[in-house]
Amino acid sequence: MIFLTYISIFLFLCLFVIVLPAFFILALESLVRGHDLSTSRLVTRALVKMIQKYKPNAKIFYDSGCARGALSVRIKKSLPHLEIYAIDNSAVRIFFAKFKSKILRHKINFQKQDVLKTDFRNADVVYTYLWYDIMLILEKKLQKELKQGAIVITNTSHFQDWQPIEKVVTYTKILKTPNFETLFIYVKK
Ligand SMILES: C[S@@+](CC[C@H](N)C(=O)[O-])C[C@H]1O[C@@H](n2cnc3c(N)ncnc32)[C@H](O)[C@@H]1O
Numbered sequence: 001m002i003f004l005t006y007i008s009i010f011l012f013l014c015l016f017v018i019v020l021p022a023f024f025i026l027a028l029e030s031l032v033r034g035h036d037l038s039t040s041r042l043v044t045r046a047l048v049k050m051i052q053k054y055k056p057n058a059k060i061f062y063d064s065g066c067a068r069g070a071l072s073v074r075i076k077k078s079l080p081h082l083e084i085y086a087i088d089n090s091a092v093r094i095f096f097a098k099f100k101s102k103i104l105r106h107k108i109n110f111q112k113q114d115v116l117k118t119d120f121r122n123a124d125v126v127y128t129y130l131w132y133d134i135m136l137i138l139e140k141k142l143q144k145e146l147k148q149g150a151i152v153i154t155n156t157s158h159f160q161d162w163q164p165i166e167k168v169v170t171y172t173k174i175l176k177t178p179n180f181e182t183l184f185i186y187v188k189k
Contacts, residue, residue, distance in 0.1 A: 026068075026096065029090060029093065033090055036067035036068065036090075036093060037067075037129070038067060039071045039129055040170075040181060043155060043181045043183065046168050047153060047183060050151075050185050051079060051125055051151075054151050054166075055125050055150075058079075058082060058124035059081070059124055060082070060085065061075060061079075061082045061083070061084050061085070061123075061125045062084075062085045062087065062120060062125070062127065063075070063084065063087070064115040064120075064126055065115055066086035066087060066110065069101060071127070072097075072106075072108050073101070076106060076107070082125075083109070084107075084108045085109045086109065086110045086111070087111050087112075087113050087118050088113075089114045089115070094110050097110045115128075116138065116141060119145070120142060120146055121145055123150055125153065126142065126151075127155070128154045128157070129154075130157055135154070135157050135158065135160070139161060142188065143162075143188070146188040148189065149188065150187075151185060151187050152185075154184045154186070155181060156177070156179050156181060158184040159184070162186045164186050165186065167182060167185070168182065168185070170183070
């Protein structure tokens with residue numbers, strides 16, 4: 001009985017000292033900097049298939065704008081041979097991503113950085129689920145920087161000048177946001 005009381009007190013303290021403040025900080029971060037919507041599981045499965053189809057020998061994967069790292073973790077579980085670099089310019093999101101991956105022992109390189117300052121020269125696959133406003137600048141940067149044959153997969157927002165080699169429409173019924181969770185696959189020529 002005493003043991004159960006201690007456990008209850010411990011869980012109660014965890015809730016107030018860790019879970020609620022974390023929830024509050026992340027909610028505040030989303031209000032200030034915009035949401036960090038994660039790629040859905042359905043789209044993650046499509047993404048894995050596209051990597052296997054177009055870049056089966058890929059070694060280095062970038063999640064550019066990784067938020068708290070949920071997508072990176074799922075990619076690492078599906079394709080454990082990939083070395084994953086997960087970049088986000090939010091210190092809070094990277095802190096939570098690193099914290100979780102330390103506890104769960106995920107081998108992912110989380111970095112607090114702006115994707116526009118990231119060096120993508122060694123990338124085999126670059127994935128983005130970013131706002132439209134950054135896409136044109138990123139497109140130009142990747143055009144200059146990526147090695148030939150590297151693939152870029154964008155979710156929802158897409159490039160203006162590159163022609164996708166495939167477009168994977170995942171949610172056909174949600175039509176409010178154009179291209180919602182549609183994957184665009186590009187190859188760097
Ligand atoms: C919609 S979330 C996508 C998360 C993850 N890639 C996924 O698909 O589950 C976009 C993330 O990109 C980050 N982001 C936006 N602009 C960025 C930039 N210039 N450099 C780095 N990260 C950026 C945001 O902080 C946000 O966490």
